[in-house]
Amino acid sequence: MDTTQSGLSRAWLADATGRVELTSGDAPTLRIPVQAAPKLAADMSGSAKKLKKGSDTTMLSLKGKDITAGQGATEVTSLLGAFELGASSERGDASLDSIPAARSMDLQYVGASSTAPRTGMADGQLNIGISTWDNWAHLAGGTELDVEIDTNGDGEADFVTFTAAMDEVDLDLAATFDLATGEQVDLRPVNGVLGDVDTNTFDTNTAILPVSLSALGLSEDAAQISYRVLGYTWYNTDEAGSMVPVDQTGWIDFNAATPQVDFGAEGSLFTDLKGNKIPVTVADSTKASKALLLHLHNASGDRAQVLDIVSGKTGKPKGN
Structure with a gap:
């Protein structure tokens, strides 16, 4: 199988196939075909030191069991998304369990980050972690995740970024449209990287939707x-048969030039490796x-973690 399609690295999933043979006197x-999609699982978490009086900078320290395995096209390294927390949402009621895929669109946490403090607004990127x-x-x-963005403060969406796919490539994409003109203004891979970097996009509950700041008209x-x-x-x-949201947040304020919580990101991801330290301003x-924090390669139930940065209190990764 080709590792690229239309010149782009495609997402991949490991699999193993075989037969189980059952015999009796x-x-x-009886020969039964079996198929599995095994994947490595990390067990990472982060902690933040309490801000010292008069200081605006602390340190995020990563610990736990990380992943560094494989090589070339099949290399896997545990990865992390870090954001200013925007909203938390309680688990929806039991009625969602009767609707196919509804629980997977029942929002838990959302947050935002910006690369502008390092790259400048013109070359900057907004990342929405979910x-x-x-x-x-x-x-x-x-299923589909949407991020509506209000850039002029009137309480109405001016742009929408949503998860999408193209027939030409096996890759989850984040497409952004200008709602006033109906034109597509940006298209980026979910989690900010192509398929040659494993970000655990299948059978997961975390995603990062990136969009260019300049595409949003920001400065x-x-x-x-x-x-x-x-x-x-x-x-x-x-x-009428039209899709309606399973869940949605209210409007969340965010400053793309000067985030309240900034990790110094230059893209969407950090390596989620034991001993790594990330400055937080x-x-x-x-x-x-x-x-x-979204620990993309942690096991189900342990991917999302919320930290109180100002007080330094630490929360364990949150279960599904």
Whole structure:
């Protein structure tokens, strides 16, 4: 199988196939085909030191069992997304369990980060990190995450970034459209990298949707936005048959030029390796501030973690 399609590295999934043979002295031999999709699982977490009086910088320290395995096209390294926490959402009621894929679009945490403090606004990227209460099989398989973005402060969405796919390549994508013109203004891979970097996009409950700041018309003088996140499944519809959100957040304020919680990112991801330390800067050390960490390669139930940055209190990764 080719590792690229249309010149782009495709996402991949390990698999193993074989047969189980069952024999008996008084019955015919039975051969059963089996197939599995095994993957490595990390067990990582982070902790933040308490801010010292008068300081605006602390340190995020990573610990646990990480992953560094394979080589070339099959190399796997545990990865991390780090964000200013925007919203938390309680697990939806039991009625969601009767709707196919609804629980996987039941939002848990959302957050945002920006590369602008390092790259500048013109070359900057907005990253929206999302976790849900259950795993989806594949984001393009009947489920969709949307991020609506208000860039002028009128309480109405000006842009929408949503998960999508193209027939030409096996890759989850984040497509951004200008809602005033209907034009597509940006297209980037989910989690910010192509398929030659494993980000555990299958059978997971975490995703990062990136979008260019310049595509949103943002600048140093116009960096304040509001965003909200919505989760959809094809099977959650109204009486007219139109999809309606399984869950959605309210509007969340975020400054793309000067985030309240900044990890110094230059892209979407950090390596989630034992002993790594990431400096964390807060814009206002008197303001309550929380961080959202998405440990992309942790096992189900342990991927999303919230830290209280100002007080230094640590939360364990959150279960699905």
